[in-house]
Amino acid sequence: MVQFVHPSTEDITLSGVLGALADPMRLRIVSSMIKKNDCMSCSEAAPCPNMAKSTLSHHFRILREAGIIRTGKVGVENRNVLRSEDINKRFPGLLDEILKFAD
Amino acid sequence: MVQFVHPSTEDITLSGVLGALADPMRLRIVSSMIKKNDCMSCSEAAPCPNMAKSTLSHHFRILREAGIIRTGKVGVENRNVLRSEDINKRFPGLLDEILKFAD
């Protein structure tokens, strides 16, 4: 059984958030998640089919460990949710400000 | 003679800005620059004496090539200025929002 590691809200760092969102691929993932405002599987959230699934898995791990998404396994797939509330508690307004300029 | 390369305002990218500011050292450099609101030499702007000057030079280059600072040589030292106006033209409000959370 795979256990996912998520930082607590107070452990979310600015460098972690910025570093996670600095990658265009990861920014697009987060951007597509906020648009749907819903849980998404990894392949659904990643608008980039020509990428190794191991790389994709890596990107989701970075987002997870930065405290940006929460991942849970439901059946055969992962469900990813944006941790908007937690990020806003830690850095009010930051996420929206960044996502304003995504794509 | 060393020539510094600076991107034009429209070539400043979100990934570039976020990536540049994702490093704690570089964020501190930018943070110390906005506080003084003035030109600063590299060693003056970098509040971290125990770091190789080649590494410092590398960090200033990243900031420069991301379009965050402008560097000019005056006498024996470099003068660095924050490109606040350019960044705000490209991504209004973003820089302030990020720097709000930098210690």
Add this chain to the structure above:
DNA sequence: TCAATAGTTCAATATAATTGAACTATTGAA
């Protein structure tokens, strides 16, 4: 039971960061 699906982990390679040493350019003093 077994193939299909969704993703992780691992080992290898490719790319980026860090550093010491050698270099350039400018100043200021002998």
Add this chain to the structure above:
DNA sequence: TTCAATAGTTCAATTATATTGAACTATTGA
């Protein structure tokens, strides 16, 4: 005008991180 000091760059080597294919785990549904 020579020469040491200052401020930073560039280079080559090391270290760290990213990317990928292949093998693996876990769950579903036929």
